[in-house]
Amino acid sequence: MTAQITAQPLDHNSGNGESLNDANQSEILPLMGNEAIARGAWEAGVKVAAAYPGTPSTEIMESLGKFPADDVKAEWATNEKVGLDVAIGASFAGSRAMTSMKHVGLNVAADALMSQTYIGVNGGLVLVVCDDPGIHSSQNEQDTRIYGHLAMVPVLEPSDAQEALDYTKLAFDISERFDTPVIVRGTTRLSHTRSLVRVGERHENASLGFNENPQKNVMIPGHARLRHSALFEREKQLRQYFEDSDLIRWEQGSQSVGIVTMSTAYSYVKELMPQAHVLKLGASYPLPENRLREFCSAVDRVIVVEELEPIVENEMKLMGFEVEGKSLFPREGEFSPDVIREGLEKAGLLETSKARPPASVQAMPRPPLLCAGCPHTGAYMALRALNARVSGDIGCYTLAAVEPLKAIDTTVSMGSSIANATGMALAGSETRPIVATIGDSTFLHAGIPPLINAVYNNVNITVVLLDNHITAMTGGQDHPGTGRNLRGEEVHKTDYEALIRSLGITWIKKIDAYNMGNVFQFLREATLYNGVSVVIMDRPCVLDPVKIKGEPFRVDAEACTGCQTCMNLGCPALTWSDELFEGHRKVKIDEPNCIGCSLCAQVSATNCIKPVAAFETNG
Numbered sequence: 001m002t003a004q005i006t007a008q009p010l011d012h013n014s015g016n017g018e019s020l021n022d023a024n025q026s027e028i029l030p031l032m033g034n035e036a037i038a039r040g041a042w043e044a045g046v047k048v049a050a051a052y053p054g055t056p057s058t059e060i061m062e063s064l065g066k067f068p069a070d071d072v073k074a075e076w077a078t079n080e081k082v083g084l085d086v087a088i089g090a091s092f093a094g095s096r097a098m099t100s101m102k103h104v105g106l107n108v109a110a111d112a113l114m115s116q117t118y119i120g121v122n123g124g125l126v127l128v129v130c131d132d133p134g135i136h137s138s139q140n141e142q143d144t145r146i147y148g149h150l151a152m153v154p155v156l157e158p159s160d161a162q163e164a165l166d167y168t169k170l171a172f173d174i175s176e177r178f179d180t181p182v183i184v185r186g187t188t189r190l191s192h193t194r195s196l197v198r199v200g201e202r203h204e205n206a207s208l209g210f211n212e213n214p215q216k217n218v219m220i221p222g223h224a225r226l227r228h229s230a231l232f233e234r235e236k237q238l239r240q241y242f243e244d245s246d247l248i249r250w251e252q253g254s255q256s257v258g259i260v261t262m263s264t265a266y267s268y269v270k271e272l273m274p275q276a277h278v279l280k281l282g283a284s285y286p287l288p289e290n291r292l293r294e295f296c297s298a299v300d301r302v303i304v305v306e307e308l309e310p311i312v313e314n315e316m317k318l319m320g321f322e323v324e325g326k327s328l329f330p331r332e333g334e335f336s337p338d339v340i341r342e343g344l345e346k347a348g349l350l351e352t353s354k355a356r357p358p359a360s361v362q363a364m365p366r367p368p369l370l371c372a373g374c375p376h377t378g379a380y381m382a383l384r385a386l387n388a389r390v391s392g393d394i395g396c397y398t399l400a401a402v403e404p405l406k407a408i409d410t411t412v413s414m415g416s417s418i419a420n421a422t423g424m425a426l427a428g429s430e431t432r433p434i435v436a437t438i439g440d441s442t443f444l445h446a447g448i449p450p451l452i453n454a455v456y457n458n459v460n461i462t463v464v465l466l467d468n469h470i471t472a473m474t475g476g477q478d479h480p481g482t483g484r485n486l487r488g489e490e491v492h493k494t495d496y497e498a499l500i501r502s503l504g505i506t507w508i509k510k511i512d513a514y515n516m517g518n519v520f521q522f523l524r525e526a527t528l529y530n531g532v533s534v535v536i537m538d539r540p541c542v543l544d545p546v547k548i549k550g551e552p553f554r555v556d557a558e559a560c561t562g563c564q565t566c567m568n569l570g571c572p573a574l575t576w577s578d579e580l581f582e583g584h585r586k587v588k589i590d591e592p593n594c595i596g597c598s599l600c601a602q603v604s605a606t607n608c609i610k611p612v613a614a615f616e617t618n619g
């Protein structure tokens with residue numbers, strides 16, 4: 001059950017000032033957290049929304065793109081900073097605007113946020129940022145709430161899909177009322193859990209028009225100094241707002257312990273300690289000191305249950321409250337009922353459960369692998385054969401860092417590969433050819449400035465652009481290189497060759513990633529070139545837009561010598577048979593899994609792999 005959230009009356013002409021659980025909200029739909037966020041934004045009258053995909057946030061923009069284009073211009077942006085800047089532009093123009101991203105996306109967008117917080121908003125401006133506690137699908141684990149403090153912008157923390165909708169809607173109101181960007185913070189568990197959500201109607205907002213106010217809109221030092229002071233006043237007003245808001249909810253209990261919690265941890269706490277006093281924080285910044293004081297003085301012991309960093313705990317300690325938190329609960333990893341239970345046992349609040357029954361179904365451990373027929377495979381096999389020093393990037397191809405390809409030496413953050421390779425070249429100690437590998441979406445996200453930089457600084461590196469025509473890692477989103485937008489409409493398609501040539505690079509080869517002869521030959525030639533060379537590996541992802549399924553291949557068991565050359569591809573369709581050749585296990589192909597890419601046939605040392613039809617013709 002979600003409690004009533006009463007938005008304060010607003011100046012804005014949208015008429016959104018009524019209770020968010022108003023009479024219009026009669027329909028109930030099963031929505032995933034991310035769908036609920038999109039729905040909340042649409043109901044709030046969002047006019048422009050832009051995002052770069054990133055797990056667990058991706059479905060927010062995908063869902064918004066399903067609403068009529070006349071209602072909301074929803075688009076993929078080339079990166080998170082671009083997405084935020086587009087939303088900021090729409091806010092300047094007087095419309096409600098939103099951007100969404102995964103936690104690390106905010107690192108990219110932070111520069112814009114840190115200035116925009118001074119500027120404030122015209123049309124409401126909401127950033128939905130989804131953290132990934134437990135690092136299910138990310139390069140790190142970080143707590144977005146720290147950015148809330150840094151930027152001094154309110155952070156709302158929904159705990160279920162209903163709140164995801166309600167809080168997103170409310171975030172626009174708060175944004176306009178207090179002249180501030182607002183962060184709605186999600187987590188993987190919130191984003192991807194589906195539950196019943198009461199939905200409402202859309203409130204159309206007339207554009208507020210451009211607000212001509214250079215002192216507010218143009219951040220030069222003289223203006224920024226004034227605006228910085230305004231932030232402190234705004235923080236005070238926001239704190240007061242949360243003192244009075246239903247977003248902060250004290251759920252009375254009968255025990256003498258009080259638990260301060262938020263986000264999905266709230267549900268676990270309620271399940272494990274239904275008798276405790278609970279102060280649910282729907283917003284974790286800025287904190288309402290008086291409400292906290294009232295709560296703390298009513299109980300004997302206060303425990304803060306918050307995932308990741310001790311943000312609320314530390315702030316409460318600074319306010320002078322005696323609280324416990326990270327002495328009981330981990331500061332890393334995802335919370336679960338078991339994790340919270342352990343902490344509460346440690347605190348002596350729950351009896352120690354000695355024998356916890358093991359989960360009845362255990363997932364089978366599975367090593368991460370590139371798909372059968374993945375067009376990234378051949379390039380890495382060749383790079384390993386070339387003994388290249390490979391700086392990698394973020395995408396499906398990062399999987400080439402592990403056995404059996406084991407062909408990537410470094411991976412840092414999106415777009416790092418090219419500048420990392422530049423740095424290695426400048427260091428001057430590397431004797432192996434230096435190669436940066438980067439996917440098409442990642443190249444457009446953050447790969448172009450470092451490529452310009454590599455040319456500018458005249459280094460000897462090879463850049464391999466792995467163009468599989470899609471953002472595969474996050475589920476196959478379009479980008480400027482696919483020539484389609486979020487709604488699937490045809491748009492201008494980035495011409496990589498022309499773009500790269502325009503940067504001053506003359507050694508460029510575009511090759512079919514399935515032609516192993518060319519892959520080996522041109523990668524070798526590229527690494528021998530003196531300067532920046534670029535090889536574009538051109539082949540669509542086998543899963544997008546529909547799973548590619550060509551004629552499968554088969555191993556001629558008679559001819560196979562068990563040399564294992566094909567096994568170096570790490571293709572999941574290749575398995576071992578029970579037959580041996582001079583003590584070596586022969587290989588066979590799982591035909592339903594094979595998509596017919598022919599890479600194994602091309603690398604086979606004994607020419608024993610052929611299309612299935614070849615066997616049938618030969619009887």
Ligand SMILES: Cc1ncc(C[n+]2csc(CCOP(=O)(O)OP(=O)(O)O)c2C)c(N)n1
Nearest residue numbers: 054104394395396439440441442471472473
């Ligand atoms: C700053 C940031 N934004 C978003 C992501 C999520 N993400 C990881 S890889 C990737 C793009 C992958 O696409 P591409 O480079 O084309 O490689 P592919 O997966 O298709 O091989 C995205 C969006 C991220 N890790 N970091």
